[in-house]
Amino acid sequence: MAEAIVLTSQARQAQGTREARRLRRRGLLPAVLYGHKEETLSLTLPREEVERAIRHGVRVLDLNAGGKVEKALIREVQWDHLGKDLLHVDFARVSADERVEVTVPLEIRGTAAGIAQGGVLDQPIHTLNIECLAISLPESIRVNVGELQLGQAIHIRELVLPPGVKALGDPDAIVVQVRAKEVEPEVAAPVEVAEQAEPEVIGRQKPEAEEEEEK
Numbered sequence: 001m002a003e004a005i006v007l008t009s010q011a012r013q014a015q016g017t018r019e020a021r022r023l024r025r026r027g028l029l030p031a032v033l034y035g036h037k038e039e040t041l042s043l044t045l046p047r048e049e050v051e052r053a054i055r056h057g058v059r060v061l062d063l064n065a066g067g068k069v070e071k072a073l074i075r076e077v078q079w080d081h082l083g084k085d086l087l088h089v090d091f092a093r094v095s096a097d098e099r100v101e102v103t104v105p106l107e108i109r110g111t112a113a114g115i116a117q118g119g120v121l122d123q124p125i126h127t128l129n130i131e132c133l134a135i136s137l138p139e140s141i142r143v144n145v146g147e148l149q150l151g152q153a154i155h156i157r158e159l160v161l162p163p164g165v166k167a168l169g170d171p172d173a174i175v176v177q178v179r180a181k182e183v184e185p186e187v188a189a190p191v192e193v194a195e196q197a198e199p200e201v202i203g204r205q206k207p208e209a210e211e212e213e214e215k
Helices: 017-025 047-055 208-214
Strands: 006-011 028-034 041-046 060-065 068-079 086-093 099-109 119-122 127-133 141-144 153-155 174-180
Touching: 006 047, 017 028, 017 086, 028 047, 041 047, 047 068, 047 086, 099 174
Parallel strands: 006 060, 028 086, 099 141
Antiparallel strands: 006 041, 028 041, 060 068, 068 086, 099 127, 119 174, 153 174
């Protein structure tokens, strides 16, 4: 679990796309803070600090909003169409003893034994919905596949979760499996048809030259 950090925000008065662009040119990031039946606040934060926190896996942090420090969960992040520039962040108020539902990435560890048997690793699920205390939110869930043999699979119910973390969703869903390689059917070579001689037509009229020779 990443250690919570403190970000200082400023109130944001103006709204709209044009204002958001102006803020980003100044190195600021538009954001909102909501939840716990309290007022929704429009804020700005230093973009580099928020990006650094996200890159380091921080999901819960202390947000200083107008002199009041509140614990907040990074609930939603909006990127540009290339996935490079951060455009907007939604923060949700949380408390230390509050359980939250979030989505975390699954981190594959090890090399499956079944690969040496000619299998391939297939991972149908890359993220997992979990429930846990806000202050105990893991950065990811590790999945050790080292002993996975050909034809075997790891289901959600078989994941080793940190203390206090509950997996949500179908417990029988396959997270990762080692399956046999698909063999592509051989394509038959095209059969070349030999050119056949034109059959003689019975009763065909002889050319005039042939008729003269016979005479």
